[in-house]
Amino acid sequence: MPRSNPGYRGQGGSWLLTVLWLPGIALLVFVLLPLLRMTLAQTPAGLAAVAAMADVRSAIGLSLYTALVTTVIAAILGIPTAYLLSRPVFPGKQILEAVVDLPLAVPHTVAGIALLFVFGREGIVGFFAGKYLGLSFWGTAAGIVTGMLFVSLPYMVNSARAGFEAIDPRLAKAARTLGATPAMVFTRVLWPLALRNVFTGMVLTYARSISEFGAVVLLAYYPMTAPVKIYELYLESGLQQASAAAVLLLAVALFSFILLRYLIGKKRWS
């Protein structure tokens, strides 16, 4: 009965809260300070100069475009998988679970190299895709999407899965007794209830894709995505120009997140 003794709870609570705030503030500073410091180090002229560079603009554009394509593919592959994993035990469930999480544990450069073995010119997918579809993964947007997809799929699946798992199984039963077929149960009950988590998964996938460097750089150094371009600027022109491009990417990425969040916010049911 914690409520019966407000004196104890109040005192203990406020003391504990103070202690918890300290790491909270440290975290806030640790995340925000570098980003703010970098942003404040820019001059309007420097930013304008970088923004005028055609290769920087096309790199940012390519990043947004490939991240969006990745998000769509991740949703198509990830949402059914997520629903499957939210179901009660079935044969192979544990294996599927472990495999879905595997990209989180693989260093991204390692992922890139592994992907080359399959999607490179000599790889099983790369070879046949090139021969019959004229599709190459090495040094193309398709390669960039492949790298992004590999590292971001776990975010899509796990987020959507949490959404499906949070649904009381009795809701599906209730819908069945009210005359809904299993397909109707999915479209009218499960899907609307999981939608918010599905969207969160898509935002996370999109964010993870824009920020990906390691897997992408191995599959496609060219055409350059924004993180690769920033790395190149850093090596060739130094911190000043690289940081200006970085701030530009940061601004564009933040704007697109806010836009996505806004679109998702309208779909919320509670």
Added chain:
Amino acid sequence: MSYLAIDRLQVQLKGFSLDVSLSLDRHEVLAVLGPSGAGKSVFLEALTGFHALEGGTITLDGQRLDTLAPEQRGLGFVFQDYALFPHLTVRENILFSPRLRKYGRELPRQAREIMALLKIERLAGRRTQQLSGGEKQRVALARALVSEPALLLMDEPMSALDTVIREQLRDELRELLLRLGTTAIYVTHDRNEAACLGHRVAVLFSGRLEQVDTPSRLFYAPASVRVAHFVGMTNTFPAVVENVANGRVYLKAGELRLAAGAPAAPGAAVTAGIRPEEVLLAPPDQAGVENSFTGRVTGVTPQGQFVRVTLDCGVSLTSLLSWRDFQLRQPSPGQTYTVTVEPRSVHLMPPGEL
């Protein structure tokens, strides 16, 4: 042929098996009473089609149900924790089924009627998260009743509500089912709820029906010691029939001799059962009347509206006294009293322990 015929409905689960036969008339409400784990919910879910059957048939209004998918059975189901759709408003919850079936104008009018009967019209636009427990259960009832199900199944629908709301809603539900003429099966572990709502009560223990009877028969003539205890007939003890004369059966139980109004053969071993409300503390001048004996008080426990007094009369008997009777007699442990039991209140069951 009865309206609903359940013939050897069998479900096999890990460490549990269900085997139930039952029949219901149209407009009848049957309460299924049993302790937790007796298989009450499994029984309802088997009727709905959520459990694979090992065997048996369900026939409703001449149509086989057990071969149909749950959504084709036309049953209404009310869940213990309501199972309202959280992404829909109250109105949308109630219209869920009509909208699936794409009916025309007919059903929204029906929805309005059922909402009026359940007094939830003013909640129509609300989110279900903003409702109290009682309101949620009303909405769940409306949602189940709006399509006029051929059979309404209710799985402990009141057990999450607090006492006052529960009793109020129970009485309203009784009225509503009567008024709509709904055929229903109501599952509960509460014997008072079962007696209030059921035209008949079926007692379920470990997946088997032990007795199906009217509430009064169940409370005063339970078929076994297990049922007796479950419906509150707490005084049960083994006895032997000494002789039968003048429509009276004379029993001997240890040192205690008493008469019963029920038929039995001389020499038979039986279990006698007496409801605790029927064990009375009499004024001293009642000594010598039929079925009066001395009892020593061994315990006094307040029970809310009653006081429970345990007595040693040769066998141990429990008496439930109203507060008025308690204050009149003022029993306290160690005192002896004259205890009387009407012969017709002594019920005889086959011998057997719990």
